Amino acid sequence: MTWANVAEGSGFGPANLPYGVFAPAGGAARVGVRIGDEVLDLAAALGDTVFARPTLNDFMARGRDFWRETRARIVELLTDATRADHTLLYPVGEVTLLLPIAVGDYVDFYASEAHATNLGRMFRPDSAALLPNWKHLPVGYHGRAGTIVVSGTPVTRPLGQRKAPTDAEPVFGPSVRLDIEAEVGFVVGTPGTRIGSDDFAEHVFGVCLVNDWSARDIQAWEYVPLGPFLGKSFATSISPWIVPLEALTEARVPTPPQEPRPLPYLRGAEPWGLDLTLTVHLNGHTVSHPPYAEMYWSPAQMLAHTTVNGATVRTGDFYASGTISGAAPDQRGSFIEMTWNGTEPLTLPDGTRRTFLQDGDTVTIDGWAPGPNGERISFGEVTGEIRPAPEF
Amino acid sequence: MTWANVAEGSGFGPANLPYGVFAPAGGAARVGVRIGDEVLDLAAALGDTVFARPTLNDFMARGRDFWRETRARIVELLTDATRADHTLLYPVGEVTLLLPIAVGDYVDFYASEAHATNLGRMFRPDSAALLPNWKHLPVGYHGRAGTIVVSGTPVTRPLGQRKAPTDAEPVFGPSVRLDIEAEVGFVVGTPGTRIGSDDFAEHVFGVCLVNDWSARDIQAWEYVPLGPFLGKSFATSISPWIVPLEALTEARVPTPPQEPRPLPYLRGAEPWGLDLTLTVHLNGHTVSHPPYAEMYWSPAQMLAHTTVNGATVRTGDFYASGTISGAAPDQRGSFIEMTWNGTEPLTLPDGTRRTFLQDGDTVTIDGWAPGPNGERISFGEVTGEIRPAPEF
Known part of the structure; x- marks a missing residue:
C-alpha cells in the first residue's frame, strides 16, 4: 500500500x-x-x-x-x-x-516471425516467406537516433521519392502509404561490448513502447541494397515512461521454441521473452492487440548479437524489437499487414475506412504486462497525430 | 607567409x-x-x-x-x-x-558509380550492374555512431556469423574477409531540416578522411533485407583533422554529368564535387589512388536527400561518401574491388600477397586537394592496424 x-x-x-x-x-x-x-x-x-x-x-x-x-x-x-x-x-x-533519454545509437530489429512471414508472403509470394538468415540471427539495422521523439509529438507526413513497379520514373511528393510499426524498445544503461545473453539485466535499464512510423512507398523504392533510410528516418515515437526491468519479473517468459538451435553466443539460460500485450488504437478505435510474448528473438539475444562483433554500447543506446505481430489477424502491428498491403481496407466502428494513414489520423499504442499479486504493469502509451506534408 | x-x-x-x-x-x-x-x-x-x-x-x-x-x-x-x-x-x-567530434547520427552513402558497378558485376553478373534506384537518389543507410574512432586506434578483427553459399549452416568465428572502404566524411555544424542543395555550406562545417572497415563475409550473410549491420558496426576510423569548407574553394568541381536529370530537390546551382585524391597504403606500400572528383553524387545532394523527408540534422551529425573508386583499376577504394572478390590477389613490392586483410596489417589513407597559388591542402591521414580477434 x-x-x-x-x-x-x-x-x-x-x-x-x-x-x-x-x-x-x-x-x-x-x-x-x-x-x-x-x-x-x-x-x-x-x-x-x-x-x-x-x-x-x-x-x-x-x-x-x-x-x-x-x-x-x-x-x-x-x-x-x-x-x-x-x-x-x-x-x-x-x-x-x-523525451526521457539522450539517445546514442538506435537499432531496430525485425524479430517477429509472423511479421517477417507476412511481409515475405506479400512481397515474395513465389519464394519461402522467411529469408535464409532470419532464424539464425536477429536481423536488424541502425535507425536515426536524432528523430526519436516523445509520445504526443505530431508527425509530419514525409516527402520523398517513390516509384511503383508500374511507374516509368520515380515521382516526388508526400508519402501515400504512411504506416506504423508497433514495437517495444530497450534502453541501455551500462556500457559494454560482447555482452552475453545472460548479462542482459546488467546492461539494460528499462523498456518502453515504440511506434516506428514508416513510409512504405519511400522505403520500397530506396531500400535495396542498403536497407531502409528515408522511409523510416522522419520520426520514431516512444512512450515517456521507461519501465525498469525490476518491474517485469512476473512478465518474463521463454521465447517460442527456436529451431534450428541458435549459435552459442545467442543461447542463454535466462528467459527474456516478455508477456507484454500492446493495443493499437486508430482515432480512438481499437484495431489490434500485438503480443510481445510471441517474438522469436528475445531482447537479450538482440543485445548479444549487436555486441558480438566487438561493437560497444553506450549509456542511452536504444534498440527496438521491430514490428510485433502475432499469428492471428487481429494481432498485427502494422497497417500494411492489417490491410494486407492495402488490398483489404479496415472499416472502423464509425464507418470510416482505412488502408494507410490519412492526415489528421491519430494512432495510440498502449501496453500492459502482468505484475505481482494480479496487479498490472502499465507501459502508458505512445501516441501521435499525422500532420499534412509541407508544400514543396 | x-x-x-x-x-x-x-x-x-x-x-x-x-x-x-x-x-x-x-x-x-x-x-x-x-x-x-x-x-x-x-x-x-x-x-x-x-x-x-x-x-x-x-x-x-x-x-x-x-x-x-x-x-x-x-x-x-x-x-x-x-x-x-x-x-x-x-x-x-x-x-x-x-576524436574531434561527438557524433550524433552517422550516415554512409554509396555514391561512387564505379564502386557500385564493380560490386554489381561481382555479385549480380547476369543483371544490370547498377540497381534501378541508384541514379535517382544517393543510396545510403545509417551506420553506428558509437564506434567511430580516431585514426591510430587499433581495429580488432570482428567475430560474427558467416555462411558461404556452399555452406549448409552458418559458422561463427573471426571474419576471414576483412576489408576497408576509403571514403570522405562530412561534419554537420548547423542543425536544420529540408536543406536545399545550395545551402550545404551553411550547414556543413568541414571534411575529413574515413576508413569504413568492413567484414564482407559477415555483411554478405546478414544484409538482406535491412542492410549492413555487424559487418560494419565494429569500427569506422576518421582522420583527426577536419578541413573547413573555406579551405576547399579551389578544390570545388562539378560532379560528373548526372543522367537522368535528378529530381528538383537534388539539383543545385553550386558545384560541390571536390577534386580530392586519396592514396591507400597497405603496410607502407601504395595500393590505390581513389579520386573523389569522380563521385556521382555530391555531398550537397547527400545532405539534401537526408533531410528532404523532414528528418533533422544536428551539430555533430556525420556522413560519409561511401567507397571511392575511380574507373581505373588502380583507383579502387576497397580490397574486394582491388582483388576482384579475392580472385586476383595483390602482390606487394615486398613479395607478400593479399586478398583481404591479415592480422598485423596496417592500412593508411591520406588525401590532398588543390589550394590557392599551387599550394596543396592536406587531409592528413587515417590509419589503423588490425589486431587479432579475441578468443571465443
Whole structure:
C-alpha cells in the first residue's frame, strides 16, 4: 500500500514505478517516477542531484546497483505513511513529459516471425516467406537516433521519392502509404561490448513502447541494397515512461521454441521473452492487440548479437524489437499487414475506412504486462497525430 | 607567409588550417589548429572558452559566421610577425590527437558509380550492374555512431556469423574477409531540416578522411533485407583533422554529368564535387589512388536527400561518401574491388600477397586537394592496424 493515490487497476502502482523526465509549469526538466496519476519529483524526494537533470542518462550511467538501491528507496518512501508528502507529487496532466533519454545509437530489429512471414508472403509470394538468415540471427539495422521523439509529438507526413513497379520514373511528393510499426524498445544503461545473453539485466535499464512510423512507398523504392533510410528516418515515437526491468519479473517468459538451435553466443539460460500485450488504437478505435510474448528473438539475444562483433554500447543506446505481430489477424502491428498491403481496407466502428494513414489520423499504442499479486504493469502509451506534408 | 614553421609542400600551410582536438602531455583536451607540424592551442590563442572543450561541437554550433570570423582571426594571428608566439604551438608528435567530434547520427552513402558497378558485376553478373534506384537518389543507410574512432586506434578483427553459399549452416568465428572502404566524411555544424542543395555550406562545417572497415563475409550473410549491420558496426576510423569548407574553394568541381536529370530537390546551382585524391597504403606500400572528383553524387545532394523527408540534422551529425573508386583499376577504394572478390590477389613490392586483410596489417589513407597559388591542402591521414580477434 502507498500513501499516494493509486486507483484500482491503474497499472501505475508501487510494483511499476517507471521513470521519465518532466517539467512542471515554469520549472526545469527533471527525473520523475509515475505513481497513479501523479509524478514523484525524484530530486526533491531523494535529495540526489543526479535526478535534477533533463535526461535519465546520468542516472542510468550509475549502474545496476544504483538502479536497485534507488527503486528500493522509492518503494520505501511511497509505502511509509509517516513520510507522506504530497508536495513531492505533480498531477501528470499538469506537467510536460519530455523525451526521457539522450539517445546514442538506435537499432531496430525485425524479430517477429509472423511479421517477417507476412511481409515475405506479400512481397515474395513465389519464394519461402522467411529469408535464409532470419532464424539464425536477429536481423536488424541502425535507425536515426536524432528523430526519436516523445509520445504526443505530431508527425509530419514525409516527402520523398517513390516509384511503383508500374511507374516509368520515380515521382516526388508526400508519402501515400504512411504506416506504423508497433514495437517495444530497450534502453541501455551500462556500457559494454560482447555482452552475453545472460548479462542482459546488467546492461539494460528499462523498456518502453515504440511506434516506428514508416513510409512504405519511400522505403520500397530506396531500400535495396542498403536497407531502409528515408522511409523510416522522419520520426520514431516512444512512450515517456521507461519501465525498469525490476518491474517485469512476473512478465518474463521463454521465447517460442527456436529451431534450428541458435549459435552459442545467442543461447542463454535466462528467459527474456516478455508477456507484454500492446493495443493499437486508430482515432480512438481499437484495431489490434500485438503480443510481445510471441517474438522469436528475445531482447537479450538482440543485445548479444549487436555486441558480438566487438561493437560497444553506450549509456542511452536504444534498440527496438521491430514490428510485433502475432499469428492471428487481429494481432498485427502494422497497417500494411492489417490491410494486407492495402488490398483489404479496415472499416472502423464509425464507418470510416482505412488502408494507410490519412492526415489528421491519430494512432495510440498502449501496453500492459502482468505484475505481482494480479496487479498490472502499465507501459502508458505512445501516441501521435499525422500532420499534412509541407508544400514543396 | 606565416611566422610558424611550415615546410615547403607541407599541405598544412595557412590556406588549410584544419581543426582538431588534442591533449598535450598531462593536459586537458582542447581544440587546436594544425599549422605545419605543430598544433595551435586555440583557446590560448583566441581567448575564447568555446575552444577549451573536448570536442568541436560547441564551436561548430555557433554557426557559419563564427566559423568565418574564427578562421580570419587565426590567419591574422599566424601571418602577423609582430604576434609571433611559439608558446601557443605544440609539436604534433608530442600531443595526443582525439576524436574531434561527438557524433550524433552517422550516415554512409554509396555514391561512387564505379564502386557500385564493380560490386554489381561481382555479385549480380547476369543483371544490370547498377540497381534501378541508384541514379535517382544517393543510396545510403545509417551506420553506428558509437564506434567511430580516431585514426591510430587499433581495429580488432570482428567475430560474427558467416555462411558461404556452399555452406549448409552458418559458422561463427573471426571474419576471414576483412576489408576497408576509403571514403570522405562530412561534419554537420548547423542543425536544420529540408536543406536545399545550395545551402550545404551553411550547414556543413568541414571534411575529413574515413576508413569504413568492413567484414564482407559477415555483411554478405546478414544484409538482406535491412542492410549492413555487424559487418560494419565494429569500427569506422576518421582522420583527426577536419578541413573547413573555406579551405576547399579551389578544390570545388562539378560532379560528373548526372543522367537522368535528378529530381528538383537534388539539383543545385553550386558545384560541390571536390577534386580530392586519396592514396591507400597497405603496410607502407601504395595500393590505390581513389579520386573523389569522380563521385556521382555530391555531398550537397547527400545532405539534401537526408533531410528532404523532414528528418533533422544536428551539430555533430556525420556522413560519409561511401567507397571511392575511380574507373581505373588502380583507383579502387576497397580490397574486394582491388582483388576482384579475392580472385586476383595483390602482390606487394615486398613479395607478400593479399586478398583481404591479415592480422598485423596496417592500412593508411591520406588525401590532398588543390589550394590557392599551387599550394596543396592536406587531409592528413587515417590509419589503423588490425589486431587479432579475441578468443571465443
